[in-house]
Amino acid sequence: MNVNVTINDKAEQRDVEPSVTLLEFVRDVLGLKGTKEYCHSGVCGACTVLMDGNAISACSTLAVQADGHDLLTVEGLGTPDDMHPIQQAFVDNFGLQCGYCTPGMVLLTKSLLDENPQPTREEIIRYMGSNICRCTGYAGILASVEAVVAQRGK
Amino acid sequence: MRPFEYIKPSTVDEATSFLSQNAEDSLIMGGGTAAVVLLHLGVVRPRYVVDLGGIGALRETTMKGSLHLGALTSIRSLERDPAIAADYNLLSEAASQVANIRVRNAASVGGAVAYGEPQTDTPVALTALDATVEIAGASGARQIPIADFYRGPYETALEQGELVVGINVPKPAANSVGCHMKFTIGSPENKPVANASALIALDPSSGKIIAARVVMGAVGGTPVVAASAAGLVGETPNDDLFADIAAQAANETDPIEDLRGPVWYKRRIAKVLVERALKCALQKSQG
């Protein structure tokens, strides 16, 4: 099957089997390994990508379902030398430890703030509760999101 | 994942005509949140995966007297659409409690209904709202009240080769208010122990309840419509009444013991949720 996507502002076209998941497509076909796998059941959020701006689980989406859509993965957000403000906030506020959930958390934060630029703490907690982190106990992640909100509120 | 053939019809007719020949070998996919996980786990190994995603007509939502939801309407859009939130608040409230944001973005209302999972939040609210399921098949289209649509866990009234193409939700009676409550162990994203939707309509002059509907999820093979809710009609709402009706409603449930608790506990939770949903609805009506 032919899959055409715009990913991280770049057009990509690949021929893949229909049984290829979007997670496999992004990681193995396009070689963008920042998107991670753990539970493969849509629960943990390690594989979060944004499709047309909406956070989805790449593990529970087929690559063919993304045909014609716009995708954003962690690689499209910033580089170590030129981080997106959300990524910078995760670094500055100890919003990560092992870093495995971080690409998903960073993208989830982006979709939250695109939808709701000035969320309350309750709104942040409700939204960010969708993804799992095993290291931080979430305090650093909450601080990171709030730091971005505060920065933008200025 | 095992290989399969991918079928992407662009009209309902195309889909139903394909399914009329191949229903037994096909898995129908809406948003894919459940389907792709089942395929990955190898729980289902279909020859064909029929992706309804190309059928533009299934994305149409209209609000003319009643709410018509194309089967592919995302759960997230039920949650976020201000018009739905205003007139069908119970539905958007239930939608906002489904799993996590990624599932809500991808999952479709038609998929949620057709999957027949007894604990999903949206079908419980849709049952409380007396929605009708619109079905298409090679032999034609039909409509069926959602309460009749559910036959058992993962069992519905869908005949082989039929599709859920839409949901029709009548506008709740004037002065209706609803509330959806869900109880989980751990985080709210988890599968519920039980959930409940309550919808009551109040006579503005007398303050009495003129219509009431209570539906509970995860406490039976299908959403459980509480017959005892009839006992609310004609009464002036009060805490004792709600507690009494909730207790009766809980007795109508038929839960199974599982990891989320024993039967007695699930009934207790159903009671608490119904009581809380009724109180919450009343509170909303008092603005």
Added chain:
Amino acid sequence: MCAAEKPRVTRLIGQSMPTLEAADKATGRVEYMGDLTVPNMTHAKIVRSPFAHARITSIDASAARALPGVVCVFTRDELLADDDMETLYGFVYRDVPVVATDKVRHEGDIVAVVVAETENIAEEAVELVDVDYEELPSVMSVDAALEDGAIHVHDDFFPIAPELRPRAGTNICHEAQISKGDIVQGFAEADFIYEDSYSAPPVQHCALDRHAVIVDYEGDEITVWTNCQSPFPLQREIKRIFNKDARVIVPYVGGGFGSKSRDRIEVVITGAAKLAKRPVRYIMTQEETFQTFIRPAYQSWIKTGVKKDGTIVARHHVFTVDVGAYAISGARSANNTLKVATGPYNIPNAVVDCYAVYTNKPPSAPYRGLPTTQHTMSYETQLDRIAKDLGIDRLELRRMNLAREGDIHLTGDWLRNAHTHECLDQVTEAIGWDKPLAPSADGKIVRGRGVASTIKYTLTPPREMSENSAEVALGEDGIFEARFGTVNMGQGSDTTMAQITGDALGVGLDLLRLVHSDTGLTPVDSSTTASRSTYHMGNALVDASDKLKEQILAAAAPMLEQSADKLTMGDEGVTVDGDPGNGLSFDEIVRRNGGPFAAMGECVVGGTWKAPDGKEYPIASTFWTFASCAAEVEVDTETGLVRLVSAAASATTGTAINPHSIETQLEGGVGQEMGPTLFEQMVWSDEGQLMNPTLMDYPLPTMQTMPHYEPRFVEHPFDGGPFGAKGMGEIGAVIVPGAVLNAVNDATGVMFHEVPLLPYKVLEALDSRAGSEA
């Protein structure tokens, strides 16, 4: 002792800095095991036992081998036919067949490995391997395993670690006792005696980075890439089994928490790679991680004798740990916690008995302090019961019994850095212990607070088995390279080691390069477990840095025509004291020296310690970490739901190398242990099948269940630690269940003796209390 404490300038130590790799992680650039590939790589999937206990009657892999794209299938036939492959592995307990030979002993036990060109082909081939089993009765709990006539999970015992003592003809793979004073006399002196039993079921670590391995058997040495927390013991084990040199490389690890502290798949995949004659990659699914290593079930019985005034005079503590089907590490971790089972209290007469028992559950692994966590839950909740019964304030009872500096511990150790009271004071102040609780609006939500204190050991092998070394080198580019075996699994070890090394050398981070966890490049280290790395590897790096500095200054002295003691190392290179313009850059020194510099350092532990009283005392733990937690909970009396509202945690850390990092470790520990305290547990059917193998049925904490955290630490430099530091990576978790159970008791008057506090169990208890009051 390790490197002696000297007056030093600290520029990096004491700074709260994000980890050095944080930007790479935030941008998704860090490669974990699952992201690595090697040329010509094949893919493995494992055929696993569907039964908890069965005899394998036949294995027919011919159909799988015939499937196009299948490279090979590794079964017992290949294992037993190969004279150059040992059949059993395990460096603590040698009880694990490389691949199942006669029996399978738990659901998910490894029966065969299928190697294919793609993962999909391997997955398909797994189903074509035809295995016939004769199902055997299984023992799914310690109680069942200890019954008379219970089936034996193993017929023989092969303990490797010298302290392990199996009991022949039973499922007890290790039993041990530790004692102090005279317990008979102690109980005779007691005014009151309390006896209680406690339990905690298994849970899984759920480190998001699943176990994975790549093995290349070809070439002069076997190369193993893995996310194991113990690369060096693993390397030796592979070398022993395959009689061929091996190199183990560990990349960044996406969380370990103990689940990766021991090998389980590396050896069998090496066997498959030998057969395949090509590199083999294997990545577990999340479900398979649940079948690989789990935190074991725990049970305890505690008897405590107290005087009327609350003084504890005697304690008998008996505990069992369910090590599962293989005692890969479970027996030894149970044994290690004998040292801390009586808690941070000064108890003159005590006996602790430990039993590690085989069952047909998956093998057990350490889990952030296990089972010190469960000991703490046991003795701390009993202490609250005693306080209530004697009418003594809960904090007062603790304060009067908490150990102090110089008290003689259960192990005979002279306790050092024992700032137990400070920890307790910090957490009670942080949580507002004396402030009134928020009133319940409708009487349905009740609130309460609780505390728990603990003592934690670190791995302390006998002196001759102490293995903690590091190397620091100065290269031609004028950059220092620190080489150390510590595995970076998110705890911030690279940053901690850089702070220590930089200050030891006197140079900034720009002049440092780090090489971690590669047995081919870094000197031997025993493991990254038990909160040991800051202390042990930190000391080894200080030692190496000191030696390297001496070498460099000695070499620079003639170049600068000064004596070495008049020279200082800094960011600019080596300069002459009092004449900062006069010096040489590091690259210049290397050039003139005719080559780079390198020095090895080590940290030797064990032996005895000379106390201020002039006597020598044993060192059962190189350092002890003390900690307290204060928790505030809300209990919904209609649903039984317990919410952890607020948690304050404090630990004795010695010098805080990276203070905010310490706070985040405490938050992470508390946040993680909250799950098993409130709702996580693995459940098996009577036949031994796991009922909740996926996250769909195994809930984990999220931001929605997060408490408000108040992390604290007590910072008194610890003599012997690198710049005075101790380890603390696990301690945040250890103190949670005790504090939460005590808080629930405070809120409801019901004291639970088990976790998790599932809402239905709480409601049942509240109902029965109401029933007994009515």
